[in-house]
Amino acid sequence: MTDLASLTIADARDRLRSGDIGAAELTDACLAASEAAAALNAVTAPTPDLARAQAARAAERLKAGDAPDLCGIPLGIKDLFCVDGVQSQAASRILEGFRPPYESTVTTKLWEAGATCIGKLNMDEFAMGSSNESSVYGPAISPWRGEGDAALTPGGSSGGSAAAVAADLCLAATGTDTGGSIRQPAAFTGIVGVKPTYGRVSRWGIVAFASSLDQAGPMTKTVRDAAIMLKAMSGHDAKDSTSAPLAVPDFEAALTGDLRGKKIGLPREYRVDGMPAEIEALWQTGADMLRAAGAEIVDISLPHTKYALPAYYVIAPAEASSNLARYDGVRYGRRAKIGANEGITALYERTRAEGFGPEVKRRIMIGTYVLSAGYYDAYYLRAQKVRTLIKRDFEQAFEAGVDAILTPATPSAAFGIGTMADADPVEMYLNDVFTVTVNLAGLPGAAVPAGLSATGLPLGLQVIGRPWGEAEMLDVAFAIEQASGFAAKPAKWW
Amino acid sequence: MSIDKDTARRVAHLARIEVAETDLEHLAGELSGILGFMEQLREVDVEGIEPMTSVTPMELPWREDVVTDGGNAERVLANAPDARDGFFTVPKVVE
Numbered sequence: 001m002t003d004l005a006s007l008t009i010a011d012a013r014d015r016l017r018s019g020d021i022g023a024a025e026l027t028d029a030c031l032a033a034s035e036a037a038a039a040l041n042a043v044t045a046p047t048p049d050l051a052r053a054q055a056a057r058a059a060e061r062l063k064a065g066d067a068p069d070l071c072g073i074p075l076g077i078k079d080l081f082c083v084d085g086v087q088s089q090a091a092s093r094i095l096e097g098f099r100p101p102y103e104s105t106v107t108t109k110l111w112e113a114g115a116t117c118i119g120k121l122n123m124d125e126f127a128m129g130s131s132n133e134s135s136v137y138g139p140a141i142s143p144w145r146g147e148g149d150a151a152l153t154p155g156g157s158s159g160g161s162a163a164a165v166a167a168d169l170c171l172a173a174t175g176t177d178t179g180g181s182i183r184q185p186a187a188f189t190g191i192v193g194v195k196p197t198y199g200r201v202s203r204w205g206i207v208a209f210a211s212s213l214d215q216a217g218p219m220t221k222t223v224r225d226a227a228i229m230l231k232a233m234s235g236h237d238a239k240d241s242t243s244a245p246l247a248v249p250d251f252e253a254a255l256t257g258d259l260r261g262k263k264i265g266l267p268r269e270y271r272v273d274g275m276p277a278e279i280e281a282l283w284q285t286g287a288d289m290l291r292a293a294g295a296e297i298v299d300i301s302l303p304h305t306k307y308a309l310p311a312y313y314v315i316a317p318a319e320a321s322s323n324l325a326r327y328d329g330v331r332y333g334r335r336a337k338i339g340a341n342e343g344i345t346a347l348y349e350r351t352r353a354e355g356f357g358p359e360v361k362r363r364i365m366i367g368t369y370v371l372s373a374g375y376y377d378a379y380y381l382r383a384q385k386v387r388t389l390i391k392r393d394f395e396q397a398f399e400a401g402v403d404a405i406l407t408p409a410t411p412s413a414a415f416g417i418g419t420m421a422d423a424d425p426v427e428m429y430l431n432d433v434f435t436v437t438v439n440l441a442g443l444p445g446a447a448v449p450a451g452l453s454a455t456g457l458p459l460g461l462q463v464i465g466r467p468w469g470e471a472e473m474l475d476v477a478f479a480i481e482q483a484s485g486f487a488a489k490p491a492k493w494w
Numbered sequence: 495m496s497i498d499k500d501t502a503r504r505v506a507h508l509a510r511i512e513v514a515e516t517d518l519e520h521l522a523g524e525l526s527g528i529l530g531f532m533e534q535l536r537e538v539d540v541e542g543i544e545p546m547t548s549v550t551p552m553e554l555p556w557r558e559d560v561v562t563d564g565g566n567a568e569r570v571l572a573n574a575p576d577a578r579d580g581f582f583t584v585p586k587v588v589e
Binding site: 097098099100101197198199212238241242244245304306307309310311313314321325328329330331332333334335338342343344345346347348349350352353356361362364365366368369370372379381382383384385386387388389391424425426429440441442467 | 497501502505506507508509510511512513521524525527528529531532533534535536537538540543544545546547548549550552554555557566569570572573574575576582584585586587
């Protein structure tokens with residue numbers, strides 16, 4: 001018997017509609033797989049009762065012939081999304097015990113489309129990290145193993161989502177991406193991850209990190225599944241003032257794999273110092289695949305690429321220091337104990353000292369510093385000007401006729417848990433070198449698995465699209481998926 | 495730009511994060527390292543460049559100034575670490 005949890009959304013959709021499998025059976029298979037995967041530490045709050053109730057409703061809709069694409073499809077939800085009545089704490093101690101009395105717009109849409117919720121998924125604290133090691137729940141572990149059976153990171157910040165999808169604990173998962181937090185973990189675990197154009201998906205009810213950069217997106221087993229799930233997540237929402245009042249295309253219908261007449265750019269600035277030969281080779285192979293699908297490959301220049309990471313690490317912490325000011329131990333979450341003679345300032349300061357982990361504290365303080373009197377112009381204002389230049393680089397490439405851009409997704413394959421423990425914080429930031437430009441420019445980006453490293457680990461390519469050009473971008477990713485025939489799965493050890 | 499111990503203490507206080515006196519030196523070193531990485535931004539010619547205020551060209555929408563939600567005091571207070579008689583409670587603020 002096929003393991004039902006290993007199905008794609010597209011296959012499960014067809015089999016649910018034909019009555020070949022039942023919604024309850026499929027959801028139970030995922031709940032069982034999740035329960036048996038404690039070693040991965042991917043699921044932080046299982047929601048079997050919610051999942052089964054949703055599956056029962058999905059079964060009725062399927063029977064009545066009113067079944068949207070996601071009807072009966074079991075999903076995992078990153079802990080950053082508020083789910084009504086379910087522990088939602090952004091993997092932070094400071095939100096200990098928080099049960100939101102409301103539902104995020106994205107999850108509302110997913111449940112309305114008939115999806116079932118198997119549980120909340122692990123992540124870096126407040127989505128700040130690239131290895132899932134800053135989580136209060138402890139790190140999620142990749143289902144892939146390194147040399148000598150070493151435990152590997154699934155990447156971050158959406159590490160639990162990546163591990164859960166790659167290990168077949170659910171059919172797909174939600175992620176969020178501020179600097180690469182969907183695409184890097186997707187690349188590390190051999191799955192597909194999509195960061196939509198800024199404004200495509202509502203941010204309402206998602207714990208905010210850096211509001212001008214954050215976007216939610218799907219993490220799935222195939223490009224087709226990403227197209228299906230993205231459509232369900234997208235659309236205008238009056239509750240998010242930056243949500244775009246645009247119609248949502250049928251992304252799945254746009255998948256042809258035929259790139260005749262398309263022009264794909266390879267940015268020369270992404271050939272960074274010290275890039276491993278296998279990443280360079282993968283990139284060239286990807287370009288060859290697109291050429292074979294009919295595309296014209298052109299070299300392009302994005303001259304301000306080098307400054308994207310330092311600009312990002314000014315802007316994102318600045319926004320975070322403002323967004324995270326709300327965690328003060330008064331309205332929700334964890335409150336520190338203070339002495340009889342101490343006052344409100346001690347309450348704030350100790351609550352935040354005890355509640356936030358070291359990386360979150362560092363970023364809040366960096367953000368506070370770059371926004372403080374005397375430094376605002378030198379750091380924050382300058383970084384926002386550099387951001388304008390980075391966006392302009394992309395605009396000029398697109399104006400010159402480029403339809404999409406191909407780059408590596410990450411500078412390496414997944415690294416071992418704990419191997420970055422003594423590294424400088426900046427070394428961890430370098431994981432985002434190929435992805436962060438896309439957030440700064442508000443563009444859509446997709447990571448798609450394209451090959452294996454010398455040590456047998458997944459490697460991904462990134463396709464960057466025009467603003468609102470997710471459909472075309474996904475078609476390019478689809479061509480890579482078809483040509484690479486990537487089908488590697490981690491050997492089950494958990 | 496290097497951050498000294500006094501600046502680290504001031505930033506921590508502005509951010510309302512308690513840091514032990516013995517940890518300030520280490521914190522100052524970490525923050526200096528990160529700021530050093532950002533120094534590269536000084537190389538960029540930003541003369542005449544507008545700072546980005548919105549990544550997609552859009553006007554923020556207006557809506558009617560009417561009540562759209564409310565009457566949820568109990569649900570709002572449900573997650574408070576300490577709430578009494580329909581209020582959040584905090585230590586005494588005014589002497």
